Amino acid sequence: MRYDFLIIGSGITGTMIARELSKYDAKTIVLEKENDAANHATSANSAIIHSGYDPDPGSLKAKLNVEGNLLYDVLEKELDIPLYNNGAFMVAHDKDEEGLLQRYYERAKTNGVPGVEILDQQQARALEKNLADDVTKVLNLPSTKVTYPWEVAIAALENAVDNGVSFAKNKQVVSITADNEGYTVKTEDGTTYHTRYVINAAGAYTEKIAKMIEKKVPYHITPRKGEYMILDRRVAGFIQRTLYPTPDEKGKGILMVPQYHGNILIGPNSEHQASLDDVSTSKGGLKIVKEGALKLAKNIPFHKNIRTFSGVRASSSHKDFYIKESLEHSGFIHVAGIDSPGLTAAPAIAKYVVDTIIRPKETLIDNKTFNPCRKAITLYDDMSAEEKSVAFQSDARYGNLVCKCERVTEGDIVRHIHRSVNADSVKAVKKRSRAGAGLCQGGYCEHQVIKILAREFGKTPLEINYFSDQSNILKNETKVKK
Numbered sequence: 001m002r003y004d005f006l007i008i009g010s011g012i013t014g015t016m017i018a019r020e021l022s023k024y025d026a027k028t029i030v031l032e033k034e035n036d037a038a039n040h041a042t043s044a045n046s047a048i049i050h051s052g053y054d055p056d057p058g059s060l061k062a063k064l065n066v067e068g069n070l071l072y073d074v075l076e077k078e079l080d081i082p083l084y085n086n087g088a089f090m091v092a093h094d095k096d097e098e099g100l101l102q103r104y105y106e107r108a109k110t111n112g113v114p115g116v117e118i119l120d121q122q123q124a125r126a127l128e129k130n131l132a133d134d135v136t137k138v139l140n141l142p143s144t145k146v147t148y149p150w151e152v153a154i155a156a157l158e159n160a161v162d163n164g165v166s167f168a169k170n171k172q173v174v175s176i177t178a179d180n181e182g183y184t185v186k187t188e189d190g191t192t193y194h195t196r197y198v199i200n201a202a203g204a205y206t207e208k209i210a211k212m213i214e215k216k217v218p219y220h221i222t223p224r225k226g227e228y229m230i231l232d233r234r235v236a237g238f239i240q241r242t243l244y245p246t247p248d249e250k251g252k253g254i255l256m257v258p259q260y261h262g263n264i265l266i267g268p269n270s271e272h273q274a275s276l277d278d279v280s281t282s283k284g285g286l287k288i289v290k291e292g293a294l295k296l297a298k299n300i301p302f303h304k305n306i307r308t309f310s311g312v313r314a315s316s317s318h319k320d321f322y323i324k325e326s327l328e329h330s331g332f333i334h335v336a337g338i339d340s341p342g343l344t345a346a347p348a349i350a351k352y353v354v355d356t357i358i359r360p361k362e363t364l365i366d367n368k369t370f371n372p373c374r375k376a377i378t379l380y381d382d383m384s385a386e387e388k389s390v391a392f393q394s395d396a397r398y399g400n401l402v403c404k405c406e407r408v409t410e411g412d413i414v415r416h417i418h419r420s421v422n423a424d425s426v427k428a429v430k431k432r433s434r435a436g437a438g439l440c441q442g443g444y445c446e447h448q449v450i451k452i453l454a455r456e457f458g459k460t461p462l463e464i465n466y467f468s469d470q471s472n473i474l475k476n477e478t479k480v481k482k
């Protein structure tokens, strides 16, 4: 089969583009090297839908950030995704930083950010009682929101698949060659795909992908790691808003971000590294994260930390997002340098790719059966008493509480496993259902999740992976009857 559009990568960028293309009558496929969508930067970031105060006026980042922020309100309804309209404060501690607040206030206005204002200490403290004592003024950014990033990407992909897009995971693209009608794309397992367009949305790997076909890649990816700690959801309410420091030459700085489910995320630092996929954390990095947080708030319950993690930003030498058709190969589209605010901008990036790059070259015919809506699964614990009764009568597995921290039942897990983008790894189940996302981080429930996955996919527990298709959790049986 020859595809019209082949998208490499199923992070937030690739999945949003897939959904956008599913509005049209075209054959589209998404190839992903991992065993699930959204396993890289899209699953390790600050989860903020930024207002747009930060990017340079006139840049693509500024335009797509503000547009993307507004589109999340639409996505909340269409894709039934979590969106927490909590706003943000950027804090200042002295006259110099107050000067920066003023500069960002003006920049936010120029970028079209709604509702920005500067508040004095008293006004700010009335709204956020745990602000650090030495905060003198804040920039109020009420249009800032928080989402659950991988769920947005998975929801967009599920919706795209429901509307006719194909998704192939465990398919690492290893070569791209131009042919008479477009491109031949090969994956590591030897599969060949023919396509008219290639859309390179491979995150930190975009340069590597581009080098498969381009003589001169017009950008260079300079990976930048950010480390985090995450506090247990029992700290919910400690702060209401996202707290930013004034930015420095390294970026937005170390933030405190109340999450949709009640946790508080603290981080990230910003360190250049050579590796595209080193997501380790370090004592030194986390010390910087803690010190940064103390400039934002007081009495931080650091002892409620349940996990540390890091993500890699796909920053590029181009500085701005690089979203252009190749100068060497017609139909090869770079969607590169998608670092922050890439999560926010993704829905607008998808529209930009389709409307400004593809549409001028192609007659796009509407997909008459396109349905913009996808429904999230309500966990048993969140159901009303009547709903619980109906659910339990239809499936007794709702009576088996698997994840005690996040209160996820076997019935919930099975429903999350079998959707149009299925979940066949432990991390895929965690991303969708939150089983393993709580205080014990899977210590008590992981073995049950493995058993459920094995049963649902007709595999042995030894074959169940955590993250990639080579991350088995169980290595061999220890109590085999001879």
Ligand SMILES: Cc1cc2nc3c(=O)[nH]c(=O)nc-3n(C[C@H](O)[C@H](O)[C@H](O)COP(=O)(O)OP(=O)(O)OC[C@H]3O[C@@H](n4cnc5c(N)ncnc54)[C@H](O)[C@@H]3O)c2cc1C
Pocket: 008, 009, 010, 011, 012, 013, 014, 031, 032, 033, 034, 037, 038, 039, 040, 041, 042, 043, 044, 045, 046, 047, 048, 049, 050, 171, 172, 173, 174, 201, 202, 203, 204, 205, 209, 225, 226, 227, 268, 310, 311, 312, 313, 314, 338, 339, 340, 341, 342, 343, 344, 345
């Ligand atoms: C520390 C940090 C904090 C951030 N905070 C925010 C924030 O608060 N708000 C915000 O708006 N943005 C934020 N961002 C930016 C945002 O997370 C990214 O811009 C966004 O997730 C990028 O998505 P993506 O789809 O382009 O890349 P990714 O999510 O990395 O996805 C790329 C995909 O391509 C796949 N792939 C790579 N090579 C191949 C291949 N050869 N074959 C097949 N598939 C391949 C990968 O496996 C991966 O799934 C942050 C980023 C980081 C790292």
